[in-house]
Amino acid sequence: MAATVEDRNDNLPSESPPSADPPSVTPVSSKTTFHSWKDTVVIGPALAAATAGIGQFGITAGLALVAKGFGKPYNGHSIAAVAGLSGTSLGIGLAIIRLASLLALPLASMADKRGRRRVILTCTTAGLIITALAGVSPSYWFFVVIFAAGRPLLSATTSIAQVIASEETSSKDRAKAIAMVAAGYAMGAGAIAIFNDVASKVIGFRWLFFAALVPLIALPFIARMIREPDRFVNAAPPKITRNSAIRALSPQYRARLLIILILSFAVSWLTGPADTFVFLYAESFLHMAVSSVTALILIAGIVGLAGLLMGRWLADHMGRRVTSMVALMAMTAFGILIYSGTKLGMITGYEMAIFSGGMFSAPAGTFILEQFPTPIRAAVSGWQVATGVIGAAAGLFVFGIVAHIGHRFSIAAYLLFPGVAVIALLFLLLQETKGKEPEELWE
16 A cells, blocks of 8 residues: 655755755655555565574574584583683674674665665675575684674665665654564564574574575565665765765764764663573573573564564654653663573563563664655664664673673673663654654754
């Protein structure tokens, strides 16, 4: 179901913000067709995000088996004795993998020049192939390097998928479309987690990464569902002299971008260690069976969907800004609860963190993409990913070291997570976008 937007040029200024480049803000054109969040042009990017979830989440779902496969557990109570690799080795390795996603910035910004469709399909194909190659790694550090090479490509896939979904829809459907993409990624991540439980003990952890080849079969079908958004085609200015990643740093965007980058850093500082170490913590330190952890993941799928639905409803009724802020504060509290030292705390904290994370993703993703004009939107999404990568890498590195020194994950969580709730207040410095098109913000 699609609706053609009426020409609103008479409601917008005749001049764009000053820039060294041609005008970067174009009013919504009468030629722009907006689609329902349920249309195939939104489902296609969501499926692309699902393939990225399959490729990227293997390291999280199978971290305990990866550590034991490349390491050598022995008697003792240290992290290295229980898991097979030290907290420092795990933290550094995971930080390297996260830092590799810095390359998602130039990859995503290419979509502002080369087109959303071409770049997302190229990144998806290459990312899945490289991720699968990690399965043949002869050692842990070879594994880290190969897996890291595929990560930025799949990070760019998810980033551009959100951009396409946001540009194909109007304000009333945009939060729903972003939620659809987030749900797609979650479906892919959930699928690989279930595969980890069902098959990894029998055929080994390497097949978690070989499984990245499976989505390639469906990629031609997905490609037919992805198109170049009208909003991008109509707004792309001619003769761009600078890369869009550089143009996003221009004075008229700089303050807004800085706030978003600080928030992105804080979110990833929290979610990097909170998400990545959780299964290792549950299986190796709380001694939960893999089947029990899988049950938690299955329940989390339902809980996360409920959070997505709640978040998208609140985004359209209460506003993107306040919903994002409250959800991030809740994520912080439940992240601490995960590592409180008890099974009940881990189970409750994990499920509620998934709920609040789902509630956060749709309004925050929508809010950020609505803050900027179309010609730099993919680049801004890339900047967000890059800053999030630095936050996650820093969080993983520091979390791993603190946990190693104190021999407890809880100490690291108590020390490193609470500040994120304070940083969440920065959302109040950004303009609410509920009920507006991005073009209206640049009057």
